[in-house]
Amino acid sequence: SGFGALVANYARVLGLTREAGQVVGARIRDEETGGQRDIRANVVVNATGVWVGDLQMASKRVRLRPTKGIHVLVPQSRTGVRNAITLPTKDRRIVFVLPWGDLSLIGTTDTNYSGDRDRVEVDREDIDYLLEAVNAGFPGARLFREDVVSAYAGLRPLIDTGQARESDISRKHKILTDPDGLISVAGGKLTTARSMAEAILRRVETVTLARAYRRASVEASEKAAIYRTALTKGSPLFWSGDSKAIELAAARPVESNGDLAAAARRGAKYEMAIHLDDVFVRRTGLFYELADQGARFAPTVVDAMGAEMGWDAERRASELERFRRILGANRRWREAGREG
Ligand SMILES: Cc1cc2nc3c(=O)[nH]c(=O)nc-3n(C[C@H](O)[C@H](O)[C@H](O)COP(=O)(O)OP(=O)(O)OC[C@H]3O[C@@H](n4cnc5c(N)ncnc54)[C@H](O)[C@@H]3O)c2cc1C
The missing domain is CATH 1.10.8.870 (Alpha-glycerophosphate oxidase, cap domain)
Structure with missing residues (x-):
């Protein structure tokens, strides 16, 4: 926001608005007040993780294969691990053990998921799988479920590459521009976020320029402009930085x-x-x-x-x-x- 972006949380995109087959904005619901409003935008980027297909035109939906992964935290005194290490698992994967203050962070699992994307929960089997790998690597740890301080689960928004095994699915990302001008990003990793963002901005520029040229009335100086999304100021949800x-x-x-x-x-x-x-x-x-x-x-x-x-x-x-x-x-x- 220091560079002029307006950021909104608890703001759900209910759907995109289209005019003459082109995306021109979105209908937003303020999840705090229930109020709705339309915002207009020259370009819309859809970076909604495992929900990415929901906002695309039905015929263009990217095929995802979400996999579930969990992490657990256990007392560091039980693992004795002071540096980041990886351990082999019985199904030929690896799990890592990372220092986390007084705790050790152990992850991850990688399993197919077809349940409710809004309610991803940890299962006992997930916990046992991770503890088993650590106990095999460090027999002295003798970790049981009761030793778990906390556990959390998430979904990887992976693109379906037709692989049988979850951990063989590519972690590469794709940036898609649909015929309605919507730019969507799918797949990828946190570690590639910076380069993904750069590639998306280049795509935004292309779409903006193409649209500017298409409109006969625009001034030449406006052609290269990247317009920022005009969210209404003044709501408590909007943070000015x-x-x-x-x-x-x-x-x-x-x-x-x-x-x-x-x-x-x-x-x-x-x-x-x-x-x-x-x-x-x-x-x-x-x-x-x-x-x-x-x-x-x-x-x-x-x-x-x-x-x-x-x-x-x-x-x-x-x-x-x-x-x-x-x-x-x-x-x-x-x-x-x-x-x-
Ligand atoms: C267990 C696990 C371990 C991982 N380990 C690593 C790792 O070691 N290294 C690494 O680089 N990556 C790792 N990843 C992958 C990384 O977490 C993801 O690639 C990354 O979070 C994807 O970011 P994203 O912003 O694309 O999607 P998300 O983080 O899923 O963000 C999408 C956002 O869009 C919002 N949204 C969806 N629909 C709407 C809507 N209609 N209106 C408004 N908002 C909406 C969601 O609420 C969400 O906040 C791991 C993932 C998991 C699950």
Whole structure:
């Protein structure tokens, strides 16, 4: 946003708007208020991960083969691992063990997934697979499910390359320009994000130029312009950027109430945190680093965020309830473990 972008979170694209067969914008729903609005754009880039096909024309949908992967965190004292290492698995893959403060981060699994993309959860089998690989490599670790501090699951937005085995599917990305001008990106990795972004911007320029030339009325000087998406200013969801936020973000919170309250206030004020789980899961990572996933600090965070956001008692209660639901979904594998 320091370069002039307007960023919106909790803003769902319900669908794209098309005129004369060309994408000219999107219908957005503010997930906080339920309000909808249309925004217009000269070019729309669709970078929606495993949901990428949902916004494309039906006839042009890219065929994805999402695979599920999980990570687990266990106490570092159990693995003794101080550097990043890889271990072989029984199915000829590798898993890695990475240092993560007092914890070790172990990942990943790679399995076909055809379930609900909005509700990806960890299974006992996933956990056992990773623990087995570590126990085989470090017999002294003797890791059991009970030793898992936290676990989380995600989907890789891989392009279907017709491979039988999940881990043989290419991790390469594709940038597609559909006949309606929509630019979509599929596949890829975090490590290739920078080069993907650069290639997408080159594609944006091509589409913008082509459209500018097509319109007879445009001024010559406008032809090379890349127009920014005109989101309406003034909504609390839109963040204008603030150099102070960068300064404050440098101080990483530690596990103490005071620091956590400061992190929560900072999240609400400068980092577009809207809900309790934004602070625990996506701004601090405490959700995965604490054995109770931060549950004991939820009242502290709700008060700090509430003071910043002006939440009343009802909103605070609903935030705590929302956090409990997310906590329950994330820990479901533990319950399943007991039954089995
Ligand atoms: C277990 C696992 C391990 C991985 N390990 C590595 C690794 O070691 N190295 C590496 O480089 N990569 C790794 N990856 C891959 C990496 O995480 C992905 O390539 C990357 O997250 C893809 O980023 P993305 O922005 O394209 O998609 P996403 O991160 O999926 O982001 C898409 C976003 O679009 C939003 N969205 C979707 N539909 C809409 C809509 N209609 N309106 C508004 N928003 C919408 C979603 O909410 C989401 O936030 C791993 C992935 C997994 C699952």
